[in-house]
Amino acid sequence: METKPDLLKITFDGIEVEVEAGTTIMQAARRIAEADASQGHLVPPAMCYYKPLEGSGGKCRACLVKVAQGSAKDTRPMPKLVPSCITMVQDGMVVENVTNPAVLEERKAIVEFLLLNHPLDCPICDQAGECHLQDFAYEHGSSNQRYEEERRTFEKHDIGPYIQLHMTRCILCYRCVYTADQITEKRVHGVLGRGDAAEISTYIEKSIDNDFSGNVIDVCPVGALTDKTYRFKNRVWFSKPVDAHRDCDKCSSHVTLWYRGEEVIRVTARKNEWGEVEEWICNTCRFEKKKTSDWIIEGPTKVLRSSVVSANKYRADTVKKPDFALRLANSQYKPIDDSRPFITDEETVRQLSIENNRKANERSAFENTEN
């Protein structure tokens, strides 16, 4: 006879859900969203927690929630907001997330804190469009800015031949540190310094000499760790993701190929709906196999309609519901000219930017005289 495991019942934003003991509040919330996609907005944002990485979480404080009732036995509320990513559920726990104004207020403050020292250089950042910090700020932040002081900056560093570290953008989530911990035996990658002067570093700039080092790029929620074979090549919304695999002796090779036109411009691991990589891929698959003929194509990657990766990819006649999306597609759909050449020649880029600046100056001079 089958015995049902003991389930704990918790109430999350008024929704009841039953989960096994040892589940975190965050996982319980994800469970709700997995059962009913329309509740996806209830899942607390995670900027540091990454399920596949042991030890991650608890640092960014983006996922703070209010526990209004500790458990059925001890009905007192918890005195402080708690990080939902590492707090275990108790039977009869009542959690308030978007239903508690204090939680939303603090989340707004966390966005502000994370952006204080962030360079906000999205227009030139490769991560733009798939950046968790952008999403977090857009969904939970406030539109005005109160910080007037100087921001901290760092030099860029190469970590080996394939990875560049741009510490100025880092939000110190420690995900790459846990990844490096997990994939290597010797710890060569960690955090140096303290407070807002702390930096991700490899000991004396040694490269992370490991076949799986490229995965730190995928776990990075921002554009601090970037793929040097892909830098400045593309904006993510101009590319089409396709799932593929190959015969690899090092990894499962379950990857996503990012196409622009006919060209594979980037290879990444596959991410689940929470933006987490479940299967690491090796550096050979990631950095060295950029021809379609290297791969067996499985089909288009499932991308959320709300993602910018989907932008410009739906024609009005393919969009059905809702009405708003139809109007949006109607007004915005422009087929992208994927055959435009890449300009990689530095001199041409410089000339173009001088030209653009001149035009912009003219425009603003014109606007100024008009008033």
Add this chain to the structure above:
Amino acid sequence: MSKKILLEHAHIEGIETFDTYRKNGGYEALEKAIKTMSPEAVVEEAKKSGVRGRGGAGFPMGMKWGFLAKPEGVPRYLVCNADESEPGTFKDHYLMKTIPHLLIEGMIISSFALGANKSFIYVRGELMYVINILQQAIAEAKANGFLGKNILGSGYDLELVVHPGGGAYICGEETALLESLEGKRGNPRNKPPFPAVKGLYQCPTVVNNVESIANMVWIINNGGDAYAAVGVGRSTGTKLISASGHIKNPGVYEIELGLSVEEFMNSDEYCGGIRDGHHLKALVAGGSSVPIIPANLVYKTANGEDRLMSYESLSDGGFATGTMLGSGGFIVFDETACIVRNTWNFSRFYHHESCGQCSPCREGTGWMEKVLHRIEHGHGNMRDIDLLVDVAKKIEGNTICPLGDAAAWPVASAIRHFRDEFEWHVKYPKEATRPGAVYMGEAELV
């Protein structure tokens, strides 16, 4: 003369050596504990004494010991927190360098009570000479059979390790301290699990302050009940206070808890009063992390009762009108002190010492420091003052460890009680930035 529990023999010449310490009754408590008592009985005395942690939080020590998990076959550890880096606090330093054997004896008794066979003293890295003193004391205790294998023939073994820190304030936070002891980066851990369940090397661990542990010697000699009879209410025993600032006699004093603040401040036995020709402006009663209070709340609480040197009386009035006993760093300001400058200085410390793990503290401490720096240097705006209050509020209670709170409280309390001084800096930047300029009230400007 107030009761002396820790510093009774501190004035004796040569007390730092084993022989003198032993002649003055040293290691008798250890003999009593090991020969005549069970570990549980020692814990029981600690509980009866009501002694509260002297590292800042004031958690009852016996109760903490009672929480220690005791799974079969897993070692337990006792770790003494001697990292003392809180600005304004320097009592552990004094205790260790003056009567090192008191700490060593307390450590052995406490380890015996907890069933620990290896214990650690984590000493602030700057105090290398104190580390030498402690190591000397340990060698002497070992040579005399009070430490090492089979102590006093009882079959109980204890190894005592002195470990120097690297000079980071955050390593005084108990879980950061444990990380550091394990040889890792001193980042505080998320709690739960608490050290009593998973501490050093994931084993059950008790972390206590130097002064807390040193108290055990007297408690065993005289009994927990005798200790509980000293002091007032739930603030039992005596407390070492590090007095500094604009007073006549700065230094480390042992007081019976419940002494009035007024007597402590003005009696010649203690601080000796504010230096001549000046008067009290503000007090930080328990180290830089606790809220600052203005002169009118120092001797009397908001509802007119005498303010006493005890956990309860100092925190009477909560954050609105009270402060905390904290670690006993008694910092006195007279009217020549600029509160804005002082707040900026504290803030600078917390910015520098934040470990940088969690976003509110990493970013917020730097933000507050920069804004305070601007106000102090004549570039502030009125809205900056409310901004500071708001940032402090957003940090407080939302961080991994209490350093976030410690950074927020001094700023929030300074603005709560001295807002006019902040506003003066904003309104009259020229006057405020003259060398040595101090706010004397709006009237003086006209």
